[in-house]
Amino acid sequence: MRKVALAGFGLTEFNKDDTTIDSLMLLAIKALFENTPNLGQKDIEVVLTSTNDNSKYLSSIVSEISGIKPKISHSVESLCNSGANSAISAFSYIASGLADVALVVGAERFDSPGLVLEWDKSRGQYKHPIYWSSMFTKSHVRKYGTTKEDLAIVSAKNHKNALDNPYAFFKKTYSVDEIMNSKNLTEDIRLLDCSMPCNGSAAILLASEEAIKKFTDIPVWITGIGQKTLSAGFTKNDDLTSMESTIDSASMAYKMAENKPTDIDVAEVHDAFSICEIIEVEDLGFAKKGKGNELVRDLYETNDKKINPRGGLIGSGHPLGATGLAQIVEIGQQLQGTAGRRQISKAKIGLVQNMSAAATSSSVLILQR
Amino acid sequence: MTKFDEALKAGKFVCSECQKCKKLVWPPNDYCNRCFGKVKWRPVSITGKLVEFSKRNEVFFCIAEFENQIRVMGSLESTIVPTIGQDLKLIKCGHNGNEEFVFQLNNS
Ligand SMILES: [Zn+2]
Numbered sequence: 001m002r003k004v005a006l007a008g009f010g011l012t013e014f015n016k017d018d019t020t021i022d023s024l025m026l027l028a029i030k031a032l033f034e035n036t037p038n039l040g041q042k043d044i045e046v047v048l049t050s051t052n053d054n055s056k057y058l059s060s061i062v063s064e065i066s067g068i069k070p071k072i073s074h075s076v077e078s079l080c081n082s083g084a085n086s087a088i089s090a091f092s093y094i095a096s097g098l099a100d101v102a103l104v105v106g107a108e109r110f111d112s113p114g115l116v117l118e119w120d121k122s123r124g125q126y127k128h129p130i131y132w133s134s135m136f137t138k139s140h141v142r143k144y145g146t147t148k149e150d151l152a153i154v155s156a157k158n159h160k161n162a163l164d165n166p167y168a169f170f171k172k173t174y175s176v177d178e179i180m181n182s183k184n185l186t187e188d189i190r191l192l193d194c195s196m197p198c199n200g201s202a203a204i205l206l207a208s209e210e211a212i213k214k215f216t217d218i219p220v221w222i223t224g225i226g227q228k229t230l231s232a233g234f235t236k237n238d239d240l241t242s243m244e245s246t247i248d249s250a251s252m253a254y255k256m257a258e259n260k261p262t263d264i265d266v267a268e269v270h271d272a273f274s275i276c277e278i279i280e281v282e283d284l285g286f287a288k289k290g291k292g293n294e295l296v297r298d299l300y301e302t303n304d305k306k307i308n309p310r311g312g313l314i315g316s317g318h319p320l321g322a323t324g325l326a327q328i329v330e331i332g333q334q335l336q337g338t339a340g341r342r343q344i345s346k347a348k349i350g351l352v353q354n355m356s357a358a359a360t361s362s363s364v365l366i367l368q369r
Numbered sequence: 370m371t372k373f374d375e376a377l378k379a380g381k382f383v384c385s386e387c388q389k390c391k392k393l394v395w396p397p398n399d400y401c402n403r404c405f406g407k408v409k410w411r412p413v414s415i416t417g418k419l420v421e422f423s424k425r426n427e428v429f430f431c432i433a434e435f436e437n438q439i440r441v442m443g444s445l446e447s448t449i450v451p452t453i454g455q456d457l458k459l460i461k462c463g464h465n466g467n468e469e470f471v472f473q474l475n476n477s
Contacts, residue, residue: 121373121396124442125469126430131442134423135432142453187424233396235432235440240421 001095005219006367007207008036009329014169014200014317016110021053024107025062028201028322032103036205038214044205045099046072050086050106051321052079052114062105072099079114080272082106083202083324084354084363088225090206100211106326107201108319115197115320117357122233130185130194132234132358133273137188139240140275144290148190150297152179154274155192155314157300162311164341167326169198169317193274195312200319202326220335224257224366226250234358241290243276243359246283250353250364254285257349257366261285264366265347266305266334268327270355271312280353281307284364309334309342324354328365335369372410373397377464382413384439395439413439415459416475419451433457433472443470 010032012024033039047070049059059073072093076086083106090102108114116127123131140146156176162168174192182192205215212219226249230236237244254260261284269284271277278292286307287295299307310316310330313323331350333339348369355362376383385394385408387401394402401408413435422431422445429445445451446460451474461471
């Protein structure tokens with residue numbers, strides 16, 4: 001397998017303006033070209049688009065409006081996990097030798113059809129994501145004594161981190177009290193424990209070892225990949241205090257990268273709801289099972305941005321098809337040492353965890369300077 | 370529209386069971402997801418167990434498990450705070466654009 005690295009990136013501001021998917025994608029691609037020296041349209045052999053939007057033939061449309069005539073071009077849809085999925089597809093085209101340079105662009109509108117999985121009969125009349133997240137929350141609270149304050153700290157931390165992310169949807173901090181006192185959507189979920197669907201786009205450029213020299217002197221290599229689909233329906237993850245697909249994906253990614261959780265300097269994890277970050281830091285091995293709340297509290301109190309430095313989904317907003325790619329962009333910047341006020345000092349190895357639909361599927365990537 | 374949806378519209382909870390494996394296929398479908406064998410549609414037992422619950426606007430909602438095999442979400446009619454593992458029964462189901470299930474604790 002050939003080595004593959006991140007060669008460039010582009011982002012748009014996350015907002016709720018009225019716009020189209022192809023316009024959003026074009027903005028991120030334009031930013032990527034502006035950020036990447038020596039990149040011409042002719043260099044790009046693969047164009048992949050990541051979204052839950054209902055548009056057809058999108059990768060060809062986006063290629064045409066960007067002046068690219070790729071060899072390989074298609075769309076990738078896997079709900080909230082589309083971004084990491086498309087990046088892994090592009091990785092595979094390069095690793096296999098089918099291509100040397102790939103552009104992956106993800107985008108979503110705030111009113112995306114990907115927010116609710118209508119197919120899932122097992123969710124009955126409770127199809128909205130606040131219901132599955134309530135089930136995870138209640139189970140973790142009962143088994144491990146996780147408190148409402150612990151949950152609020154995730155949100156307070158990620159809103160605080162997002163202040164230093166110029167592309168974030170939220171541009172203000174909230175106190176732990178404000179979050180705890182925000183509207184009860186259910187007995188277990190408060191409004192400010194939720195990530196916000198919004199518009200946004202993120203683009204990355206991946207390249208082979210031979211091709212990358214033209215674009216950057218500080219490549220960030222993708223050294224580990226793990227993916228697992230447990231099911232589509234919510235009710236197959238037996239233990240609601242864990243995410244089975246994330247545990248499996250992490251184990252595969254650590255094995256491939258020959259790393260262990262303590263090697264990871266910085267991580268972007270899929271905090272669709274506050275409880276998700278607490279479960280994920282446990283399932284990724286950053287904290288012992290049941291101690292995720294203590295890790296998050298410690299990060300918040302010491303102003304340590306190690307987990308979700310760009311503000312995660314809760315602070316940055318959650319444009320589904322862009323999220324996984326925006327996570328990769330953040331870890332790329334962290335490992336290149338260009339994350340500005342968000343920079344984790346001497347970060348060498350980073351991790352991205354992106355998941356879909358109540359963690360029925362997950363992707364984990366490990367990146368290394 | 371599947372037999373599951375049709376039956377639900379008539380207020381009945383049915384599921385597909387593989388004729389070879391003798392296991393329920395969930396979510397229900399026309400072929401077995403273990404062996405692709407033929408299925409038979411049959412009523413699901415109306416007594417189950419409470420797996421997890423929460424509450425929205427004073428109404429409990431929960432995951433219930435039936436026949437130790439299949440889990441489904443629905444509302445839970447109860448005046449007391451339920452306990453995990455408690456027996457419950459399906460008292461109503463229907464289809465109103467979404468599948469709908471209503472459960473009640475056994476001792477209430
Ligand atoms: Zn079978």
